[in-house]
Each structure stands twice: as structure tokens, then as C-alpha cells.
Amino acid sequence: MTRYGLIAGSGRFPILALEAARKLGHEVVAVGIQEEASPEIEALATRCHWISLGELSRLIEILKQESLTEVVMAGQVKHVNIFSAIRPDWRLLKLLTSLKRKNTDALIGGVAKILADEGIHLADSTGLLKPLLATAGVLTRRKPTQEEESEIEYGRRIAHALAGFDIGQSVAISSRACVAVEAMEGTDAMLRRAAGLVNGSPITLVKAGTRRKHMLFDVPVAGPATISAMKETGATALAVDAGRTLLLDREQMLAKADAARIAIAGYEPLESHE
16 A cells, blocks of 8 residues: 655646546545635545645645655645635745746756655645546547647647746737737636637637646646636637646546537647746
């Protein structure tokens, strides 16, 4: 039996990971972030603790009390919350003031280094969900049209370039123009912003997952909620990086996409210049 910790953020990712761990007989101690994680994790974990987003010292204390040396990060922590009224403890405040940039790599990478200094190491966040990683090729009944393929090709170059700056993971392309890029607001909010700019023209959504070689944190995800947002905003096609993007509740997601006539395709990741 394997034993490790799971730091749970928002969304279905931590729930699916805990369900998979239970089926495999693993003992998983969950640490839920109060502002993000679903109460569902309590019933799925061996034990569950709750912390506020700013409580880095408390997180370390819990992991040490549980004698955990390996931990997985699963689920989203909204970047904008770092700039909200949440009050960081002394350890997190020290990290935040030391950062030259407050992007995801710097923030979570800094937390990972502090954990490593305490003898606690991050493991591959997709380890339990490898079957949910997107594969290369068309994943839905409808394949992208020639026009959508052209927009995907253009969008992937832009998304890949932006990913190198750790700004966001998605871009919205319409009528051969990049109409919106994702930053802190998240994919759904970006799509709604894009829809307000295109006067009803169809949108192609492109997600990139090539900005780093590891899969320890901030792995791109898409799921049924993504399809709902696409349908709402007139997005007709989704392109993702194969092997680098999790398709949560995959069967439900693809069925929902088929019903909405949305095309989804996986592409081999573009070469990284890191």
C-alpha cells in the first residue's frame, strides 16, 4: 500500500485522484484548501485536514504530523486569490516578498522548494489519472474543419509562446485573429471576454501545456464545464496538447461536446526551447 498526501484545490481533479487512489488501495491524507476544495474530499480520503490558502506553516505542520514525505498537488488554486484579502502567514509572506515575479512557476515553485527543504517532495500530479490525459488525434465525432485547423495552427504558436512566459494556458482565436489570451481570470472568463469582441463569429479555443517539462503542478485541464462555457460563448473547436492535458470526466465531456457539435483534437506538444 502506498501512502502520501494530497493538497486539494478546486474542481474535479482532486476528487477523481482520490477516487482512483481508493480503488488502488492507497492511503491518502488530504489537505483541503478551504477557499477552493470541495467537501467531497472528506469522504474519499483516509483522513482530511483543512487549511486556509495562506497557511503554509500549518500545511508543513500537518504533513510532518502525518509523517508524509511525498505529496501531490491536485486542483486549481485561483491565482487572483493571492492578491485578495487572504492573509498569508509569516512563511508564505516571506516567500511572496522574496519573489521577483508572482507567476505560477515562481509561486508554486517557491512553495515546492520550501517543502523540499522540510523533506517533503512533490510527486507527478497526474500519476493517478494517466488514462485521462488527452491523446493525439480527433477525440470527438466531428473533426475540426479546414478553417478551424487553420486557426488551431495559428493559436498553438501563440499559446506556446505565451506559455513560455507563464502568463496563461489558453488563447481564443476567431476569424484568423487572436481575440483574447488567458491570464489570471481563467479559461471560462477569457472565453466570455472573447465572445464580447467577436460579434457572434465562432471561436476556437487552444490550450497549451508545454511551458515546463514536469507535471508536478498547474497541469492544463478541461472537462464538462469547459464544454458548457464553449457552448455559451460560441466556441466550436478545442485544441489541447496530447499527453499534457487532463480531460476530466472524459466520457461525459466528449458526449457533451458531441451533442453541441464541438470538435476536440489532441496535438503533439510543440518543441520547448527551455
